[in-house]
Structure formats: structure tokens, C-alpha cells
Amino acid sequence: MTAELFFQQLINAISLGSLYALLAVGLAIVYGVLKVLNFAHGDLVAVTGYIMWLLWMKGEIPFPVAIVAGIVGATGVSILTELVAFRPLRKATYAVMLISSFAISIIIQNLIRLLIDPRPQGMRIPPVFDKVISIGSFRIGSLAIITLVISLTAMALLLYFLLRTRWGMALRAAAVDFEVARLVGVPANRIISLAFAVSGLLAGIGGALWVIRTGGIAPTMGLYPIIKAFVGNVIGGLGSLVGAVVGGLILGFFDIFLKAFLPSGARPFVEAFTLTAVVIILYFRPQGIMLKR
Amino acid sequence: MLEVKTITAGYGSANVLHDIQLRVDTGEIVALLGANGAGKSTLLGIISGLLQPRHGSVWFEEQKIDGERPEDILKRGIACVPERRRIFAGLTVQENLRMGAYIERRKEVIEERLAAIYKRFPVLLARSRQMGETLSGGEQQQLAIARALMSQPRLLLLDEPSIGLAPNLVQIVMDLLRDLREDGLTILLVEQNIHEALEIANRAYVMASGKIEVEGTASELRERGLELEQTYLGEI
Numbered sequence: 001m002t003a004e005l006f007f008q009q010l011i012n013a014i015s016l017g018s019l020y021a022l023l024a025v026g027l028a029i030v031y032g033v034l035k036v037l038n039f040a041h042g043d044l045v046a047v048t049g050y051i052m053w054l055l056w057m058k059g060e061i062p063f064p065v066a067i068v069a070g071i072v073g074a075t076g077v078s079i080l081t082e083l084v085a086f087r088p089l090r091k092a093t094y095a096v097m098l099i100s101s102f103a104i105s106i107i108i109q110n111l112i113r114l115l116i117d118p119r120p121q122g123m124r125i126p127p128v129f130d131k132v133i134s135i136g137s138f139r140i141g142s143l144a145i146i147t148l149v150i151s152l153t154a155m156a157l158l159l160y161f162l163l164r165t166r167w168g169m170a171l172r173a174a175a176v177d178f179e180v181a182r183l184v185g186v187p188a189n190r191i192i193s194l195a196f197a198v199s200g201l202l203a204g205i206g207g208a209l210w211v212i213r214t215g216g217i218a219p220t221m222g223l224y225p226i227i228k229a230f231v232g233n234v235i236g237g238l239g240s241l242v243g244a245v246v247g248g249l250i251l252g253f254f255d256i257f258l259k260a261f262l263p264s265g266a267r268p269f270v271e272a273f274t275l276t277a278v279v280i281i282l283y284f285r286p287q288g289i290m291l292k293r
Numbered sequence: 294m295l296e297v298k299t300i301t302a303g304y305g306s307a308n309v310l311h312d313i314q315l316r317v318d319t320g321e322i323v324a325l326l327g328a329n330g331a332g333k334s335t336l337l338g339i340i341s342g343l344l345q346p347r348h349g350s351v352w353f354e355e356q357k358i359d360g361e362r363p364e365d366i367l368k369r370g371i372a373c374v375p376e377r378r379r380i381f382a383g384l385t386v387q388e389n390l391r392m393g394a395y396i397e398r399r400k401e402v403i404e405e406r407l408a409a410i411y412k413r414f415p416v417l418l419a420r421s422r423q424m425g426e427t428l429s430g431g432e433q434q435q436l437a438i439a440r441a442l443m444s445q446p447r448l449l450l451l452d453e454p455s456i457g458l459a460p461n462l463v464q465i466v467m468d469l470l471r472d473l474r475e476d477g478l479t480i481l482l483v484e485q486n487i488h489e490a491l492e493i494a495n496r497a498y499v500m501a502s503g504k505i506e507v508e509g510t511a512s513e514l515r516e517r518g519l520e521l522e523q524t525y526l527g528e529i
Contacts, residue, residue, distance in 0.1 A: 166395070173381045173392050180379045183341060183372075185364040185396035185444065 004138050009260045015144040017252020018151035019209050021245040023225050024232035025158065026202035028244035031233070032175030033195045036097040040081055040104035042226025044074040044200055048207030049217040050112055053123055063126050070211075071204030077108070078200020079193055087189070105222075112219040120218035129212050147209050154205050155245065158198070162241070167194060175239070235281050237288025246289055250281075294319045294479050295340070295371075295448055300349035302339055309335045310503045313349070317448065322470060322480040324490040324511065327500035328526050333483045334376055336500075337450050340481075341373040342366040353448070368396055372446035376453050376483075378437040380425035387421040389436055393443030403443075410439045431462035438469065448479045455486045467493050487526055491515045501525040 023041070030038045048070035055066035085100040131142040162168040174181040174191045182188055210225055211217060229244075232251050236243025254274040259267060266273075281289070295317040302310040309332045317323045327333050338344035340351055342363035351359040358366055372393075381389050390410060394403045411418035414435050420428060428436060434454055441449060451470070455463040463486065470480055471493050484490035491497060491511045499507040499514070499521055506525055507514065514521060 169384070169388055169392065170395060173384060173388075176381045176383055177379050179343060180375055180381070181392070182343065182363045183367070183375060184392050184440065185367045186392075187362070187364050 008138065008140050009256055011140055011148065012144050013253045013256035014249065015148040016255055017249035018155070019147055019206055020228045020232050020251045021248030022151050022154060022202050022206035023229035024236070024244035024248040025155070025241055026199040026206070027229045028233055028239070028241050029171070029195050030199045031239060033171070033178060033192050034086060034097065036094055036101065037230065039098070039101040039226065040108060041199065041203055041229065042222030043105050043108040044078055044203035045207035045210055045222040045225050046112060046217065046219065047077045047108065048074045048204045049211040049221060050116060052208065052211055053121060053217050057123060067208045070208055071201065074204030074207055075197055075200035078196045078203065082193060082196040109219045118219060120216055122216045123211060125212055125215055143213060147213070150205065150209060154202065158202070171195060231278055235278055235289060237291030240288065240290045243288050243290030294354060295481065296352040297336070297340065298350050298352065300336070300339060300346045300351070302335060302344065302346040308503065313505055315498055315505065317479060317481050319479055320474065320477065321495040322474050322482055322493055324494035324497035325481060325483045325500060326485070326487050326490060326497055326526065328485065331500040332503040333500055334452055337373060337452050337483060340450060341371060364396060367444055370447035371450065372441040372444045373450040374437050374441045374452060374454060377456065378433045380428070380433050380436055382424065382426040384425055385422055386417055386425055386428065386436060389425045389440050390417070390443050393440035396444060406443055406445065410442060414439050430457055431465065434458060434466055448481065449473065450481050452483045453485060455484060455489055463489055485526065487518065487522060491518070499525050
């Protein structure tokens with residue numbers, strides 16, 4: 001392997017990994033306050049994709065506007081999900097809320113099938129995302145760079161929000177001990193809505209990047225990214241935001257490097273290799289990489 | 294100042310509290326004593342708004358407060374130091390303190406309170422940038438009390454502040470509570486550590502199996518110390 005090839009794949013890996021990390025962190029923020037995995041999180045990716053598709057492909061509205069609308073839409077649907085599926089069940093057990101999140105996932109997918117179209121659709125992606133940037137003999141796709149910049153910027157802003165603002169601090173406190181957070185005056189409903197808003201925003205940003213990457217939409221398109229986000233949380237350590245980021249990045253590395261360096265006959269089994277690696281990680285650190293036992 | 298009237302409460306089909314009557318007057322330390330499972334923490338949960346009673350009511354400064362949300366009860370001037378300290382892990386000491394003043398939005402007021410807290414608890418100033426969970430047990434207890442004080446309450450509820458602390462540290466906590474009373478704070482102190490609590494309290498209640506069994510001034514109860522311990526506080 002040449003050093004150039006390695007470096008190109010390294011950027012691709014960080015790029016895809018940071019996209020997984022965005023989705024994983026969103027899942028982790030909601031897990032923090034509710035201690036439940038929101039399986040409808042992946043469908044926010046679909047919500048973003050379909051809003052973008054309707055506006056851009058059907059409505060001829062400029063692509064950047066469609067992206068922003070998609071992200072806003074995902075944020076709104078996320079907040080709504082909490083109101084409809086989780087708030088009435090606040091005193092219910094973990095399992096009940098989990099099932100409720102599956103229900104929301106199924107509802108979103110079927111609404112898309114009924115109201116828009118059950119078949120996958122292609123999305124025309126503006127050429128700016130499809131350029132090859134060459135520096136000497138070094139070549140890298142513009143999408144990898146754009147994904148990397150946007151994901152890292154989003155995470156830097158998230159970090160600022162969590163570490164430097166009053167609401168961010170309250171969100172961290174509520175994730176550690178929800179009851180004591182209430183005792184010091186953090187309003188339960190508002191902080192949970194906030195968690196879903198931030199989570200939805202991240203899913204929207206990640207979703208837009210995902211749609212651009214895959215170039216198409218389908219009602220069940222959220223399944224693959226949600227599984228990546230979920231696995232990212234598990235390897236990083238469920239409940240740890242840093243862990244979610246680390247887990248997402250690791251998955252990106254596995255995906256890219258296995259695809260690049262496995263013999264071509266083995267490439268259809270990249271997922272199997274990735275999950276085997278996950279099993280090995282969890283064998284040695286069952287609590288996840290970033291959590292203490 | 295605080296009046297708990299005929300409170301009955303429970304989880305599921307079982308009642309944990311039966312017809313509880315309790316009063317705390319301005320400026321006193323009232324001890325609520327009882328063994329594990331007597332229902333003391335449940336009562337604190339009701340007063341601070343985390344739990345709802347089945348019957349009865351809670352009155353603070355002549356106003357009915359049961360059924361209000363925890364943040365509204367805190368705004369009225371009741372703060373709670375939870376059992377086992379429950380410091381926010383992953384937040385620094387200073388952030389833990391800032392969380393205590395969450396309901397206060399004016400920055401300069403928060404800074405003033407922080408300065409006052411650091412003056413009273415120099416060890417917290419020395420550790421202000423450390424993560425809360427890295428503090429020792431005694432320091433964490435001070436932090437938990439300081440966090441509650443950051444909302445500038447008029448009534449402080451404490452749930453077993455001496456638990457898990459070495460005797461000399463228990464003494465520090467009790468001296469602190471005495472100082473706070475001198476500064477005008479009213480305190481409801483839930484304790485299993487009957488001797489230490491009666492040493493600083495003005496009055497006390499003894500709870501067993503969800504009922505108030507004995508009440509009286511601290512000096513009366515101190516004289517009956519051994520009897521109370523054997524009857525109501527024995528470890529099962």
C-alpha cells in the first residue's frame with residue numbers, strides 16, 4: 001500500500017466515522033436523559049431525506065434550502081416523537097418505551113409509503129459533492145472533505161453547547177442523575193424536549209450527509225445508519241457521549257479499511273468482519289471503551 | 294414554617310407512610326429519626342415534590358405546596374440534600390455548585406453566591422476544577438450541602454448526611470448545620486445516627502414502619518436515647 005493511498009483512506013475513514021459519530025451522539029443524548037434507545041432515531045434520517053427529495057427533486061427548490069428544511073424537519077419530528085411516544089409513558093418501564101420507539105419507527109416508514117411512495121427514489125446530487133480534489137498525486141473526493149468538515153464542526157458546536165452553556169450543563173447533569181437534576185430545579189419536560197431537539201438536529205445533519213453519500217432515498221433507509229449508531233454506542237460505552245463519538249469513528253475505520261484492503265472475494269462480508277471485531281472488543285471491554293467497569 | 298398534615302403515601306398497593314404529621318418552625322433544626330425503610334426518604338421526596346401523597350397535604354409558609362413541581366418548590370425556598378450525596382459525576386465541583394443555582398438566572402447573583410460558598414467551604418475552592426466524583430466522601434458531603442445552599446433556601450432538607458462518613462467527618466457536618474442554623478436557616482434533618490442528630494436538633498420525631506411513633510424536644514429524647522434505639526432504630 002502506498003502512503004498516499006493510506007492517507008486517502010484515512011481521510012475517508014475519519015469522514016465516514018464522523019458521520020456515524022454524529023448519529024451515535026444523537027442517540028446517546030436521548031439515552032442520557034431517558035435511559036432508552038430511541039429506535040426511531042434512524043427514521044429521522046429518512047425524514048430528512050424525503051423532505052430534501054420533495055423540495056429539491058419535486059419542488060425545484062435550491063439544494064441548500066432543501067438541506068436546511070430537511071434538518072429542521074428532522075428536529076421537529078424528533079421533538080414530536082418525544083411528545084407522542086415517550087412523554088405519556090414517562091413512568092413506564094424501559095421495555096415499554098423501547099416498544100413505543102419501534103412503533104414510531106414503523107409509523108414514520110409507513111407514512112412515507114402511503115403519502116409519498118413505497119419505492120426507493122434516486123436523488124440528483126449537485127456536482128460540488130462529486131468532485132475529485134487532486135494535490136499532486138494525492139486525490140480525495142470532495143464529499144469526504146465536506147462530510148468531515150461539517151461533522152467536526154457540528155460536534156465542536158455540540159461540545160461548546162454542552163460544556164459552556166447553562167442548558168448544556170443541565171443536560172449533562174440530567175444524564176448523570178435525572179432525579180437530582182429535578183431537585184436542583186431543572187424542569188423535567190423541558191430538558192427532555194431539549195435532548196430530543198439536539199438529537200434530532202444531529203440526526204438531520206447526519207441524515208443530509210447520508211442522503212448525499214448514498215444518492216437515494218427509501219422508506220427503510222434509516223435502518224442501516226441506526227444500527228451503526230447503536231453499535232457505535234455499544235462499543236464506546238452506552239451512556240457516554242465521548243464513547244459514542246469514539247465508537248462511531250471506530251466503525252468508520254472498519255468500514256473503509258476493510259473495504260479497501262480485504263481481498264475482493266471477501267468484500268461482501270465487510271459487515272460480518274466489522275461485527276466480529278465488535279464482538280472481540282466487547283469481549284475485552286464489555287462496558288464499552290470509554291466507561292470504567 | 295413547614296407543616297406536613299396527615300400524609301399517607303405509597304407505591305403500588307402498599308402504603309409506605311401512614312397519617313404523618315410533622316411541623317418545622319422557623320430557625321430550628323428538626324430531626325426525623327428512623328431505621329432503614331421507615332419511610333423517611335419517601336417523606337422528603339413528597340416535601341420536595343418528587344413524589345405525590347395519596348392523602349394529606351404539605352404546607353410551606355401558610356401555602357399548600359404538595360402537587361407542585363420540584364422546581365417550583367425549590368423556588369419557594371426549600372432545597373434538598375439527597376441521600377448518598379449524589380454529586381453529578383463528570384461535572385466539575387464548580388459546575389455542581391452552578392447546577393445548585395440553576396433556578397437563578399442573574400449571573401452576578403450566582404457569582405456572589407459562589408464566592409460566599411467558597412468562603413464557607415475553602416476545600417471546594419481548592420478543588421473547584423476537579424470532577425465532583427474525585428472528591429473524598431467528606432468533601433462530597435460538603436459539596437452536596439453547598440450545592441443545595443446555592444439556591445439560597447430558607448428550609449434545608451437533608452437525607453442522612455452522616456451516612457458513610459468517619460466520626461470526625463460526621464462532627465464537621467453537624468457543626469456546619471449548627472452554623473447554618475445560626476445564620477437563620479431552618480433545617481429538617483433525616484438521620485439514623487440518633488445521637489449526633491439529637492445533639493444539634495431542637496426537636497425530633499421518631500419514625501417506624503411509616504408512622505411517627507415518638508415526638509418531643511431533643512433533650513427529652515436524648516434522655517430516652519437507649520430505649521428509642523432499642524425499640525425503633527434497631528438494625529433488623
